[in-house]
Amino acid sequence: MDFLTLIQVLDSTVRLSTPLLLACLAGLFSERAGIFDIGLEGKMLAAAFFSAAIAAVTGNVWLGLLAGVTASLVLSALHGLASITFRGNQLISGLAVTMLAQGFTVLVAQSWFKQGGRTPSLLAEGRFGPITFPFADSVAGVPFIGPIYSELLSGHSILVYVAFAAVPATWWILFRTRFGLRLRAVGENPAAVDTAGVSVVGLRFAAVMICGLLCGLAGAYLATSLQAGFVKDMTAGRGYIALAALIFAKWRPWHAMGACLLFGLLQAVALRFQNIELGGLTIPVQAMDALPYILTVVILAGFVGKAIPPKAGGEPYVKER
Amino acid sequence: MDKMPKWADVVLIPLISLILAAAISALVILAIGEDPIAAVKLMVDGALGSTYGWGYTLYYATNFLFTGLAVSVAFHARMFNIGGEGQAMLGGLGAALVCLYIPWPHWSIALIAAAAGAAIFGAAWAAIPAYLQAKRGSHIVITTIMFNFIAAAVLNYVLVNLLRPAGSMDPATARFPEATHLPSLHDILAPLGIAFNKAGPANVSFLVAIAACFAVWLLIWHTKLGFEIRAFGKSEQGALYAGISPVKITMIAMLISGGLAGMMATNNVMGEAERLVLNSTEGAGFIGIAVALMGRSHPFGVFLAAILFGFLYQGGAELALWTKIPREMIVVIQALVILFTGALDNMVRMPLEKIFVTLRKGKA
Numbered sequence: 249m250d251f252l253t254l255i256q257v258l259d260s261t262v263r264l265s266t267p268l269l270l271a272c273l274a275g276l277f278s279e280r281a282g283i284f285d286i287g288l289e290g291k292m293l294a295a296a297f298f299s300a301a302i303a304a305v306t307g308n309v310w311l312g313l314l315a316g317v318t319a320s321l322v323l324s325a326l327h328g329l330a331s332i333t334f335r336g337n338q339l340i341s342g343l344a345v346t347m348l349a350q351g352f353t354v355l356v357a358q359s360w361f362k363q364g365g366r367t368p369s370l371l372a373e374g375r376f377g378p379i380t381f382p383f384a385d386s387v388a389g390v391p392f393i394g395p396i397y398s399e400l401l402s403g404h405s406i407l408v409y410v411a412f413a414a415v416p417a418t419w420w421i422l423f424r425t426r427f428g429l430r431l432r433a434v435g436e437n438p439a440a441v442d443t444a445g446v447s448v449v450g451l452r453f454a455a456v457m458i459c460g461l462l463c464g465l466a467g468a469y470l471a472t473s474l475q476a477g478f479v480k481d482m483t484a485g486r487g488y489i490a491l492a493a494l495i496f497a498k499w500r501p502w503h504a505m506g507a508c509l510l511f512g513l514l515q516a517v518a519l520r521f522q523n524i525e526l527g528g529l530t531i532p533v534q535a536m537d538a539l540p541y542i543l544t545v546v547i548l549a550g551f552v553g554k555a556i557p558p559k560a561g562g563e564p565y566v567k568e569r
Numbered sequence: 570m571d572k573m574p575k576w577a578d579v580v581l582i583p584l585i586s587l588i589l590a591a592a593i594s595a596l597v598i599l600a601i602g603e604d605p606i607a608a609v610k611l612m613v614d615g616a617l618g619s620t621y622g623w624g625y626t627l628y629y630a631t632n633f634l635f636t637g638l639a640v641s642v643a644f645h646a647r648m649f650n651i652g653g654e655g656q657a658m659l660g661g662l663g664a665a666l667v668c669l670y671i672p673w674p675h676w677s678i679a680l681i682a683a684a685a686g687a688a689i690f691g692a693a694w695a696a697i698p699a700y701l702q703a704k705r706g707s708h709i710v711i712t713t714i715m716f717n718f719i720a721a722a723v724l725n726y727v728l729v730n731l732l733r734p735a736g737s738m739d740p741a742t743a744r745f746p747e748a749t750h751l752p753s754l755h756d757i758l759a760p761l762g763i764a765f766n767k768a769g770p771a772n773v774s775f776l777v778a779i780a781a782c783f784a785v786w787l788l789i790w791h792t793k794l795g796f797e798i799r800a801f802g803k804s805e806q807g808a809l810y811a812g813i814s815p816v817k818i819t820m821i822a823m824l825i826s827g828g829l830a831g832m833m834a835t836n837n838v839m840g841e842a843e844r845l846v847l848n849s850t851e852g853a854g855f856i857g858i859a860v861a862l863m864g865r866s867h868p869f870g871v872f873l874a875a876i877l878f879g880f881l882y883q884g885g886a887e888l889a890l891w892t893k894i895p896r897e898m899i900v901v902i903q904a905l906v907i908l909f910t911g912a913l914d915n916m917v918r919m920p921l922e923k924i925f926v927t928l929r930k931g932k933a
Contacts, residue, residue, distance in 0.1 A: 286651075286714065330912035334919075339649055339710050341912030343858065344904050351900030352597075358895045359601040365895065488714055495711060532730065538722035541715040545697075548707040548715075557708070 255395045257516050262404065263474060264519075265512030266411045267292065267466045267483075271490035272497070272504045273411075273418050274462035280422065280499060281455030282435035282560040284338040287327055288463055289487025290346030295320040295467025297353035300367040300478035301360060303374040309472050312374065316471070317464030323349065324460025332452050335564030346487070354480050367471075367478040376405035376473045405473035407465060414462070418501040431455055435558035438565040448565050466490075492544035499558065511540045572922040579870075583863055583910055585917050590905035597901060603894055611891060612884025622883055624754060624769010628841065630879030631771065632850075634778035635833035636857025637875050638785050639826045641866040645789055646822035647802040652698060652713025653830040654854025655720030656691040660831025661838040662724060663690030665732070665845035668745040679749040684777065684835050691831015692824040694720060699823030703816040709823070717854070728847055741846040751840045772840035778875075781829060782868040788825070789868075798822050830854060859903050862910040878903070 271288045278285040295316035303312025323345050330341035354365035361367055381402035388398040422428035430451055434441045438448045470486075471478045489511055496510075497503035518536035595605035616622045636653045643650035650656075667686035673679035698712035728740040737743075751772045758765040789795040801808040801818040809815060833853060838845050856878055863877070864870030885899035909917065 286710070326908075330908065330916075334913055334915040336912035336914055336916075337649075338912075339651070340858070340862070340907060343651065343855070344908035344912055347855070347900055347904035347907065351897040351902075351904055354897040355597065355601065355895055355901060358897075359893070365897070485718060488718065491711070492715060532726055534722040534726040534729075537725075538719045541718045541722075545701070545707070545712055545715050545719075548712055549701050549705050550707070 251392075252395065255399050257513075257520055259400050260516040260519065261509060261513045262400065262408060263512075264515045265508045266404075266408045267470050267474065267486050268490045268493055268511055269411045269505060269508040270407075270414065270462050270466035270469065271487055272493045272508050273414050273501065274459040274466065275491055275494045276418060276422075276499060276501060276504060277431070277455045277462070278459035279494065279561055280435045280558055281431050281452050282438060282558055282563065282565075283327075283331055283452055283456055283459075284562045285327065285342050285456075285459060286339055286491060287323065287342035287345035287487075288459075288490055289483050289485065290342075290349035291320040291323045291460060291463035292467035292470065292487050293346075293353055293481070293483045294323055294349040295464040296471035296482055297349075297357060297367070297467075297478045299464075299468035300370060300374075300471035301357070303370055303472055304361075304368045304477065307371070307373050309370075309374055309376055312472055313465075313468045316468035317461055320464030320467060321457060321460040324456050324463070328453050328456040331564065332449055332456070335566065338562055338564075350481065353478070357478065357480075365480045370472060370476040374472065375476055376407060376469075378403040379406055379409070405469070407469040407473055410465065411469070412505070415501050415505045422501065427454075432558075435560055438560050439568070442565070442567060448567075452565075463487075489540050492540050495544050495557075496540075496547050498547075498556070514539050573925045577921065577925065579865055579867075582914070582917055582921065583865065583870075585921070586909035586914075587863070587906065589909050589917070590902060593905055594898070594902050598894060598898070601894065603892055608888055608892065608894060611887055612880070615887030615891075616880045616883035619766065620764070621766040621769055622887075624766050624771045625883040625886070626876070626879040627754065627771035627775050628769060628836065628879070629882040630875045631775045631778045631836040631840075632833050632853040633856050633860045633875035633878045634782065634872065635836070636830050636853050637860030637864060637871040638781055638857075638868065639828075639830035640857045640861035641864070641868070641871055642785060642789070642798075642829065643822055643826040644861055644866045645795075645802050646798045646818055647805075648702070648819065648822060648826075649710050650695065650713055650823065650826045650830075651710050651858065652695065652716050652720075652827075652854070653857045654850055654852065655713070655717035656694045656827040656830035657833045657837075657850045657854050658720045658724050659694040660687035660691035660834040661845050661849050662727060663687040663831060664834035664838050665742050665745075668749040668839060669732075669742060672746070673748050676749060676751055680751060680773065680777070680835060680839070683749070683839050684832050687831040687834040687838075688828035689831070691834075692828040694831070695823045695827025696820070699820050699827075702823075703819040725847065728845065732845070739846075742844045744844045745839065749839065750843060751835075753840075770841040772836065774836040774840045777832070777835055779872070781832065782872050785829075786868040794821065830857070856903060859907045859910075863906060 271292055275285055275288050298319040299312040299316030302315035303309050327341050327345050330336040331338040357365045357367060384398040384402040387394045422432060430441060430446055434448055434451045442448050470482060493504060493507035493511055496507040514536050518533050598605040598608055616626045639653050640650055663686035664683040667683045698709050698716055701707035701712055702709040732742045733740060734743045754771045755765045755767045757773060797813045797818055801813055805815055837849050842849060860871055860874040860878055863874035881899050881902060885896055888894045889896040
């Protein structure tokens, strides 16, 4: 593999990691506050559809983004209503949210655009264009550093940079602010937070809504940056890979970035090379598809360090009387 | 004292949830410019109005019976087996291997062997998450989700690289030999003088599914093992105190659950397609969750819910054929049923409990 191919693979790794990273950080906020969310997939899907649909109709990608995020927030509110207000089963609620999105997006797409459950392809103004760094073109010819700067770092959509900036932001919010401390506490010991006079319900709703916001960005990125428009089931299990990355990272922001880059690299490699020859041994493409899930199971099994979820995760909080 | 009489819990709450889901679905149909009442008529006509429709309704119901029972058994042990989809995929592989590589003299023996093969493959696929839950405390919901994706990759690999007949482009196995073809309901009912449409894919495995319902009912309420499963589901601490091994019950409940999900292959792979194709399960593993929630994890409830979802599936296909309402409408209905009967259960339950308590006070 020559240097240019490597740069190209890494470049597509960055692109493919972005939706995973946004969804993974979304899950991080929710699960750190004690609300399991297996509905990341559904929220991304809903956001992908509504961002593409509104961008296609108005021709304005920012309005599309707004619509996508709103759709994702609505589903988040539903998840919050079910799992916080009515203390229902969070896993069942997450599953229902995903199914709702899977059905609803195609239903509405068919009803609005009549193109077999897809949106029209987005033209340039309906998409987030690449942001070119200063001097990217002039340094492209410089050996080694040139391609890294102009191909790998420069020329992505704004949401890519937002996603990677969200990593330190998440770390700072969770570990350096009072809100973050309380948010983590509510995921470990909600009774203590309640005793301190802080609203458990309020904190958990805040976390779930942040989760909705980030999922909305992830979905909008899929439909308006990575691809041009919405197609049925376009998230293709990314929400679950993000969930896997979250566990792989043991619910920590920087590790989440590492896990998402790793899983993005696997996708990029699987996309570029079908079967890989490694010293006479052929690795089939399906093994690359399954690898994120297998790695997660191995981590969950605790053979390579133990993944311990937030203590109060999945448990509805009932105030003592 | 219970806040509500038992009938309210078993009948009233699912019914109200269903009505809520139906009402929202009707609004959705109105919103896309179709007539909900006409849609319901079309669904009833298409799914129940002819033996042709029944042939499809019962075919779908058979799938959902197996996966619904699978989820129910796990629910009784307070485990959420979200991996029915993957277990059913692997069950399909088991059934396909049995049908393809062993020459069977008669379909009845082939059916027993294929059911066993499918159950073993399905159970094996559930065994790893079960073991990890029992021994290492890995959350079974997450591991079974992961195993669904791994199953899809495994099946893809096996179909593309190993089982695909030479010269075929289609990622599917060869057709199963003639002797393993299962009789359809038409073939079974004809000697009894009942005319049943030939085209519907419902077949003898519907009877296997009903037998499975009965077997699960016996197991859960009339055996020691069933008692242990329920005790473990009610309280792990209590079960431990009574000398019930959590590891053993977790393993056994999940093996039964995975086996049941795998046995779905006797219907969709052996009975209908008569070969193994990619995505043969078509999401039936997830519908099993809706069916189990709706049926309150009781085999009879699961039976009714499976027929209901069979009706929705066939009716939904008719809708897609004759109106502008796409097939995905069923996915929305299914999501609403899961939402109301599963996640928003308390939203229906809390006001209802209040009503019953007030009523009782009024009497006293």
